[in-house]
Amino acid sequence: MIWVIIIGMALVTIIPRIIPPFIVDYIRFPKWMNKWLQAIPYAALGALVFPGIMTVVPEKPYIGLIAGAVAIILAWLRVHIILVVLSSIMTVLVLTI
Amino acid sequence: MDTERKQLIKSQIRDGMIAGVPIAVGYLPIALAYGVLAKQSGMTLAELTGMSLFVYAGASQFMGANMIGLGVSAAEIIVATFVLNLRHFIMSLSFINQIKRYRMRWKFPLALGLTDETFSVASIFHKQVDNKYGYYFYGTLMLTSYLSWVLGSLLGGVLGDIIPAVLSQSMGVALYAMFIGLLIPSIKKYHRIAVISIVAMLVNYILSPVIGQGWGIVAGTIIGGLAGVFVLEEERI
Numbered sequence: 001m002i003w004v005i006i007i008g009m010a011l012v013t014i015i016p017r018i019i020p021p022f023i024v025d026y027i028r029f030p031k032w033m034n035k036w037l038q039a040i041p042y043a044a045l046g047a048l049v050f051p052g053i054m055t056v057v058p059e060k061p062y063i064g065l066i067a068g069a070v071a072i073i074l075a076w077l078r079v080h081i082i083l084v085v086l087s088s089i090m091t092v093l094v095l096t097i
Numbered sequence: 098m099d100t101e102r103k104q105l106i107k108s109q110i111r112d113g114m115i116a117g118v119p120i121a122v123g124y125l126p127i128a129l130a131y132g133v134l135a136k137q138s139g140m141t142l143a144e145l146t147g148m149s150l151f152v153y154a155g156a157s158q159f160m161g162a163n164m165i166g167l168g169v170s171a172a173e174i175i176v177a178t179f180v181l182n183l184r185h186f187i188m189s190l191s192f193i194n195q196i197k198r199y200r201m202r203w204k205f206p207l208a209l210g211l212t213d214e215t216f217s218v219a220s221i222f223h224k225q226v227d228n229k230y231g232y233y234f235y236g237t238l239m240l241t242s243y244l245s246w247v248l249g250s251l252l253g254g255v256l257g258d259i260i261p262a263v264l265s266q267s268m269g270v271a272l273y274a275m276f277i278g279l280l281i282p283s284i285k286k287y288h289r290i291a292v293i294s295i296v297a298m299l300v301n302y303i304l305s306p307v308i309g310q311g312w313g314i315v316a317g318t319i320i321g322g323l324a325g326v327f328v329l330e331e332e333r334i
Contacts, residue, residue, distance in 0.1 A: 005171045010151040012179035016186035020193040021204040032326045039325020040191035041220035045280045046294030047301040047317030053273040071274040075281035088274035093267040
């Protein structure tokens with residue numbers, strides 16, 4: 001039964017991912033749509049970060065926000081992304097213990 | 098000639114691995130947590146690793162494992178997964194548009210490897226498309242992330258709850274930090290990008306309590322992207 005669920009989940013996850021390769025060759029996007037598709041990554045990044053980041057420590061949403069602020073500042077100062085990630089982890093760790 | 102070709106491919110693979118490290122680091126704790134949760138909800142090691150191998154979608158797997166533990170019907174779990182993952186249609190559309198000129202035998206597997214994280218990193222490295230053998234870059238990026246996810250889940254299932262809760266909770270911030278770390282350099286280069294992200298955040302924030310988390314991200318991505326149609330200038334992107 002669990003394998004039926006897994007296969008079903010796999011199918012509905014794969015289908016949305018693999019339709020675009022079969023259709024992009026046949027459609028010519030108008031200019032605005034091209035712009036839209038290029039803006040999608042930045043929109044997705046925004047939507048993925050907020051408000052989700054407040055659930056890192058569900059009962060203390062400010063901890064996620066502080067860790068996010070640390071990440072913003074360090075990234076702004078051109079710190080390497082791996083150090084940005086590690087610093088945010090440390091921030092949450094320090095604030096929770 | 099042949100050695101030059103090999104050199105080029107090798108350097109693409111190396112760059113892809115470097116770009117994939119932050120994802121791998123971010124995935125590991127989450128995959129571990131998933132493995133632990135799945136084990137607790139009664140899945141066997143083969144089942145929980147198989148789910149990572151075949152489904153490969155973090156949020157859905159947490160939800161799926163949780164629902165399996167609660168004894169929810171297969172149909173409900175599958176429909177919920179579908180809704181949660183519809184956003185990958187839009188991401189795939191955007192990414193495939195970026196790699197339009199690649200052949201199908203590259204487009205197809207690369208599309209299979211798309212997740213929120215691989216999509217984000219691959220999009221930020223959009224200039225890589227112009228490199229010769231750039232598909233090796235994207236391929237390595239996807240494979241590194243995939244392996245980290247699958248192996249992390251397996252490890253989580255084996256280790257159970259040996260990892261202290263404080264540590265795994267703290268590591269939960271990793272992917273958010275990575276998303277921020279990807280976004281900020283783009284905003285620094287071109288401030289108007291911030292408008293797109295902020296619109297997406299606000300839309301998601303307002304709508305997700307009403308329509309659910311999966312749809313909230315979909316709506317935020319679509320509407321934030323539409324804001325981009327108005328604020329981005331043709332020659333700057």
